[in-house]
Amino acid sequence: MSMQVSRPKMLGFISEEVSAWLVALVALLAGGLLTALLALAAQNLSQQQLRQRFELLASERYSRIEERFDEQVQRLDSLRRFFVFAVEVTRPEFDGFARPLLQRTQAYSWAPRVVDAERSAFEQQARKVLGRDFSIREQSSAGVLQVSRSRALYYPVFYTQAMSDQVQPFGLDLLSQTARQATLARAAVPGAMAVSDPLSLLGVDAAYARGVLMVAPVFSEQKPEAEPKGYVMAVLSLRQLMADGLPGASQDNLVVRILDLSSPAEHEVLFQSDNQAADSSLSASHLLQLADRHYQLDIRPSVAFMQANRTSVVAAVAFLGGLLSLLLSALLYSLFGQRQRALTLVEQRTAELRISEQSLRDTHNQLHSVLEAATQVAIIATNLRGVISTFNAGAERMLGYSSAEVLERLTLEDLVLPQELHERAHLLSLRYGREISAAQAMLAETSQEGGSEPGEWTLLRKDGSHLVANMLVTAVLDEHGLWVGHLAICIDVTERKRVHEALAARDQLLEKLSAEVPGGIYQFRLNPDGSSCFSYASEGLRDIYEFDPALLREDATAVFERIHPDDLARVQLTIRYSADHLTPWREEYRVQLPVAGLRWVRGEATPEPIPEGGTLWHGYLTDISDLKRVEEELRALSVTDSLTGIHNRRYFQERLKAELERAQRDMQDLAVIMLDIDHFKRINDQYGHAVGDHVLQSLCQRINHRLRRTDVFCRLGGEEFMVLCPGSNADQAHSLALELWQGVRNVPVDGVGRVTASFGVAGWRPGEGADALLLRADSGVYAAKQAGRDRVEQELP
Structure with missing residues (x-):
C-alpha cells in the first residue's frame, strides 16, 4: 500500500492511476480536433484561391468577347465611311475593301436605295456589273427566294463579300421581312447602327446559320438630312465570333453562354459552349453591347477547370495531422503503459517468487515420492566421479542392494558386467583414437544436451546373478548450466528380450x-x-x-x-x-x-x-x-483324330452348334460339305489297313491345302468326312466341293492309284436345326453314290 501512495505523477500533473488507454484517447481526440480546424482553414483558403482564379479567367474572357464586339462595330463603321466619302463604289473596290475585314464575320454586304420607278433600270445595271442574272427578290413563307412584289422602295443586296462558298442572296430586299425592316428603321439616323433580332442567315454554313444582322446607314455627304442612299451590313454568327481562337471543348476552363435580351418573355441562347459545366457555385454574369443591342454573358467553371485546380492540401493536412495525433497517442500510451507494467511486474515477480519457493518444496517432496514409487524402473544418480548419490526403491528391487549399501560407496561401474565395460572401452578407443578407460566407457557419449540412445547392458545383482536392462545415461546440470553429475535410468528387459526371441523364432519358422x-x-x-x-x-x-x-x-x-x-x-x-x-x-x-x-x-x-x-x-x-x-494338350487330343490329325466328330458337333447359334443370331450364311471315299473297304481288303490309313492321310492333306482358314475339316469316322463352311451359302459350298473333288481324283495315291470320293452339299436354312442340315448333306452323298459315285451332288430340296 505504501508503494502505491508514494508513486510520483507522470508529467507532473497526470497520476499513474489513470489508464494508459485513457491518456492516449484524450491525446488522439485533441489532435483530431486541431487537425479538423487546420483542415477547415485550408479548405477555406483553397476555395478562396479557386474563386480568385475563376474570376480572373472570367474577367479575361469577358474582356476578349467585349473587344471582339467592339471590333465588329469599328469594321462596319469603317465600311460605312468608305461609302460615305466615295463618289461611286465599284464592285472590285468593295471587294478589295471588305475582304480584309472578314475576320470572325460571315459576310459584308451593300444594299443601295432603289425606288420602284428605277427598279427595272437598276436590275439591268446590276446584271452587267455582277455578270449574272439579277432581280430584286423577297423570301417566301417557305424560305425560298422569289421575285419581289412591287413596292415603293427597295433596299436589295447588291454587293456582298462572304467567308462561305454558298450562294449569296443577291437581290434580297431588306424591306421584305419585318425583322430586317425594323432593324433598318432603327438605323435610319446619320451615324446610327442597329442589330437585328436573332434570325436565320442566308448564304451561311448550316453550323453558323443562326445569328444577327448589323446594319449602318450611308447618307450623302452633301445631303445628310435626306433618305439614306443605302445600308452596309455585317452578317454575324455568334458561334463563330465566340469560338474562333478560343480553346477546344476538352481544354476550355470556362463554360460560356450568351443570351439575347431583346425579348422580355424568353431570352434566346445565341451561344452555348460545348464543354460540360462543373457542379460548382462559382459563376459570373456581364452585360455586353453590340451597336444598339444588349446581351447577357454567363460564365461558369468547366469540369476541366475543376480538375486542373483540384488541390490535395486539405487531405495532406488531415493525413499529417491524423498521423501526428496517432503517433503522439502511441507515444503517451507506451510511456504510461511501460511504467505501469514495470510496477505491476515487480509485484507479480515478488508473488511468483513466494509461490515458486513453496512449489519447489512441493516438487522436492513429489520427486522423492516418485523415486520411491517407481519400483519397476531403477533411477541412479552419480556425481562427476561416478559415485552413486541417489538409489531409488526400483533400483533396490532390481539389483537387490539397499540404499545404505550403495550411496557414497559404490560407483555405476560396479553395477555393470566387467567384460561388457572392457569391450565397450576397446571399441570407443578405436573410434576416438585415444585410450578410453572402463570407468569412462559408460559415460563417454553423454553430453550436456542429453544422453546417448538407450543401450543394452548386463547388470550385476547383489547375489551375483545377471540382469539384462536398457540403460539411458544423461548429464545432470545445475541452475547455471554446469555439469555436476550423471543420471542413469534402467529398465529390466529380460522378459521382453525372451518374448522377442520367441517371436523371431516363430517368424523364422513361418518363413521356412x-x-x-x-x-x-x-x-x-x-x-x-x-x-x-x-x-x-x-x-x-x-x-x-x-x-x-x-x-x-x-x-x-x-x-x-x-x-x-x-x-x-x-x-x-x-x-x-x-x-x-x-x-x-x-x-x-x-x-x-x-x-x-x-x-x-x-x-x-x-x-x-x-x-x-x-x-x-x-x-x-x-x-x-x-x-x-x-489341359490344353488333353483338350487338343480330345478333339483331334489321331490318324489324320484333323478334328474329330466331337469337335465338329461342338463347332456346328456354335456356328448355328451365330448364324441364327446374326442371320449369316452357313453350309456343310459331306464326302465319302468310294470303295474304301475294297482298298483295305486289297492293300491292307496300313495302305488304307495312308490313303486317308493323303486325302486329308490334299483337302486341307484347298480349304480356307475359316473352314473346319473333320473326320466323322471311317471314310466319312465333313467340311463346315461358316459365312458360305449352298452355291459357294458347291463350288468349293467341286475344287475338293478335282483335287482328290486328279492326284493318284502312291501304291494305290486314283482314289475318288462322293460329295454332298447342304446350305443352312433359317429355323433349321443341326440334324436336318446334316441329313440333307448325307442325302446328297447318298444321291451321288446312287448316280455312280465320283461326283458332287447339288443341294437337294
Whole structure:
C-alpha cells in the first residue's frame, strides 16, 4: 500500500492511476480536433484561391468577347465611311475593301436605295456589273427566294463579300421581312447602327446559320438630312465570333453562354459552349453591347477547370495531422503503459517468487515420492566421479542392494558386467583414437544436451546373478548450466528380450514353412479409399509376380499392372464381389512377367472385415502354367483324330452348334460339305489297313491345302468326312466341293492309284436345326453314290 501512495505523477500533473488507454484517447481526440480546424482553414483558403482564379479567367474572357464586339462595330463603321466619302463604289473596290475585314464575320454586304420607278433600270445595271442574272427578290413563307412584289422602295443586296462558298442572296430586299425592316428603321439616323433580332442567315454554313444582322446607314455627304442612299451590313454568327481562337471543348476552363435580351418573355441562347459545366457555385454574369443591342454573358467553371485546380492540401493536412495525433497517442500510451507494467511486474515477480519457493518444496517432496514409487524402473544418480548419490526403491528391487549399501560407496561401474565395460572401452578407443578407460566407457557419449540412445547392458545383482536392462545415461546440470553429475535410468528387459526371441523364432519358422509351400502365402488388404497392399507376402510371391515382397507390403498397385489385360477386369470384379459379400475368392488368371513371360496363376483367399473399415484376405497363390499346358494338350487330343490329325466328330458337333447359334443370331450364311471315299473297304481288303490309313492321310492333306482358314475339316469316322463352311451359302459350298473333288481324283495315291470320293452339299436354312442340315448333306452323298459315285451332288430340296 505504501508503494502505491508514494508513486510520483507522470508529467507532473497526470497520476499513474489513470489508464494508459485513457491518456492516449484524450491525446488522439485533441489532435483530431486541431487537425479538423487546420483542415477547415485550408479548405477555406483553397476555395478562396479557386474563386480568385475563376474570376480572373472570367474577367479575361469577358474582356476578349467585349473587344471582339467592339471590333465588329469599328469594321462596319469603317465600311460605312468608305461609302460615305466615295463618289461611286465599284464592285472590285468593295471587294478589295471588305475582304480584309472578314475576320470572325460571315459576310459584308451593300444594299443601295432603289425606288420602284428605277427598279427595272437598276436590275439591268446590276446584271452587267455582277455578270449574272439579277432581280430584286423577297423570301417566301417557305424560305425560298422569289421575285419581289412591287413596292415603293427597295433596299436589295447588291454587293456582298462572304467567308462561305454558298450562294449569296443577291437581290434580297431588306424591306421584305419585318425583322430586317425594323432593324433598318432603327438605323435610319446619320451615324446610327442597329442589330437585328436573332434570325436565320442566308448564304451561311448550316453550323453558323443562326445569328444577327448589323446594319449602318450611308447618307450623302452633301445631303445628310435626306433618305439614306443605302445600308452596309455585317452578317454575324455568334458561334463563330465566340469560338474562333478560343480553346477546344476538352481544354476550355470556362463554360460560356450568351443570351439575347431583346425579348422580355424568353431570352434566346445565341451561344452555348460545348464543354460540360462543373457542379460548382462559382459563376459570373456581364452585360455586353453590340451597336444598339444588349446581351447577357454567363460564365461558369468547366469540369476541366475543376480538375486542373483540384488541390490535395486539405487531405495532406488531415493525413499529417491524423498521423501526428496517432503517433503522439502511441507515444503517451507506451510511456504510461511501460511504467505501469514495470510496477505491476515487480509485484507479480515478488508473488511468483513466494509461490515458486513453496512449489519447489512441493516438487522436492513429489520427486522423492516418485523415486520411491517407481519400483519397476531403477533411477541412479552419480556425481562427476561416478559415485552413486541417489538409489531409488526400483533400483533396490532390481539389483537387490539397499540404499545404505550403495550411496557414497559404490560407483555405476560396479553395477555393470566387467567384460561388457572392457569391450565397450576397446571399441570407443578405436573410434576416438585415444585410450578410453572402463570407468569412462559408460559415460563417454553423454553430453550436456542429453544422453546417448538407450543401450543394452548386463547388470550385476547383489547375489551375483545377471540382469539384462536398457540403460539411458544423461548429464545432470545445475541452475547455471554446469555439469555436476550423471543420471542413469534402467529398465529390466529380460522378459521382453525372451518374448522377442520367441517371436523371431516363430517368424523364422513361418518363413521356412512358406518357402516349402508351392506358390506364395499372403495377406491382402483393401482399404475403404480403394488403396491396397499386401500386409504379409512370403518369398513365393517374388516368383509369382517377379516383385520384391517388401515393395508389395507398401502398395499392391504394381501387381495389377502385371495381370493380363483380358483378365484384369474379371479379377478386380471378383475381388470386389468377395469384399461386398465376404465370400471366398477363387480365380485363375494370366500374368505377364518381364522374365518368365506369360504364366497362369491360381489364387484362393478367405476375406474378413477390418474394424476400421476395409477387407483383409488370407490366402495363397500358385503357378499353374504347367497344369494349364497339360489341359490344353488333353483338350487338343480330345478333339483331334489321331490318324489324320484333323478334328474329330466331337469337335465338329461342338463347332456346328456354335456356328448355328451365330448364324441364327446374326442371320449369316452357313453350309456343310459331306464326302465319302468310294470303295474304301475294297482298298483295305486289297492293300491292307496300313495302305488304307495312308490313303486317308493323303486325302486329308490334299483337302486341307484347298480349304480356307475359316473352314473346319473333320473326320466323322471311317471314310466319312465333313467340311463346315461358316459365312458360305449352298452355291459357294458347291463350288468349293467341286475344287475338293478335282483335287482328290486328279492326284493318284502312291501304291494305290486314283482314289475318288462322293460329295454332298447342304446350305443352312433359317429355323433349321443341326440334324436336318446334316441329313440333307448325307442325302446328297447318298444321291451321288446312287448316280455312280465320283461326283458332287447339288443341294437337294
